[in-house]
């Protein structure tokens with residue numbers, strides 16, 4: 001399959017070269033479309049299908065079942081605050097200036113923009129802390145039809161997921177309040193979180209456990225905010241038994257989790273459970289880490 005993709009890419013490249021057309025690029029001055037002949041266009045769509053199949057094969061059958069639209073928050077924010085038009089056509093603007101222009105916090109702007117850069121290939125960061133356009137973000141800034149399409153998809157449709165849940169379930173409650181009234185659905189939600197971490201490779205808690213220098217915290221305190229039944233904290237505690245862990249979640253979840261803790265735990269495990277609503281002030285002051293995932 002890879003040889004076939006190579007061959008198709010060569011067909012496209014040779015058409016572009018022969019016709020003096022720009023090669024695909026996310027650079028701010030890169031082409032938005034390739035203007036291919038019907039034969040080269042056929043090579044392009046065949047290559048895309050083959051690459052998609054290769055990607056699916058490498059990601060495996062579970063990833064093929066998962067929705068692709070959960071990661072729309074950065075596009076929602078970019079659209080709602082018209083960020084593409086706040087970035088200059090030439091040159092850069094700092095994250096801090098973008099924060100000032102949008103009224104958002106600089107740390108939020110930083111995370112949202114970097115996510116859009118890596119996931120959607122919108123904007124670039126040519127110098128640390130400074131944003132410039134990519135081909136996609138420049139198009140978003142200059143084409144009101146593209147802006148409308150992104151706004152409709154991510155500010156209107158994506159933004160109504162929460163209310164959509166309430167309508168679908170004929171309730172005025174938020175999803176988590178609703179789950180609190182439906183034990184079997186709450187159990188499904190809790191298992192679904194295990195599904196993501198145990199079955200979907202990129203979400204495994206091992207990345208969190210192995211990706212940070214937890215040992216440097218010694219007997220420090222880690223608060224696992226919205227920690228569900230504490231499976232992430234248990235994995236952390238297993239690898240770093242000296243850590244003190246506090247799992248915080250809504251009362252129903254904590255109650256159910258505490259019930260499960262009758263199962264044997266490692267004797268040196270230091271995990272406490274605390275009922276807490278994260279829209280209220282944090283009750284555990286001065287922890288070393290507040291974990292939110």
Ligand SMILES: C[S@@+](CC[C@H](N)C(=O)[O-])C[C@H]1O[C@@H](n2cnc3c(N)ncnc32)[C@H](O)[C@@H]1O
Nearest residue numbers: 176193226227228249250253276277278279293
């Ligand atoms: C997406 S799950 C993530 C669970 C876990 N942190 C993980 O990494 O799998 C979100 C968690 O936040 C909890 N949660 C939702 N609203 C909350 C609130 N207002 N206060 C505290 N926890 C909340 C849910 O009960 C759920 O366990």
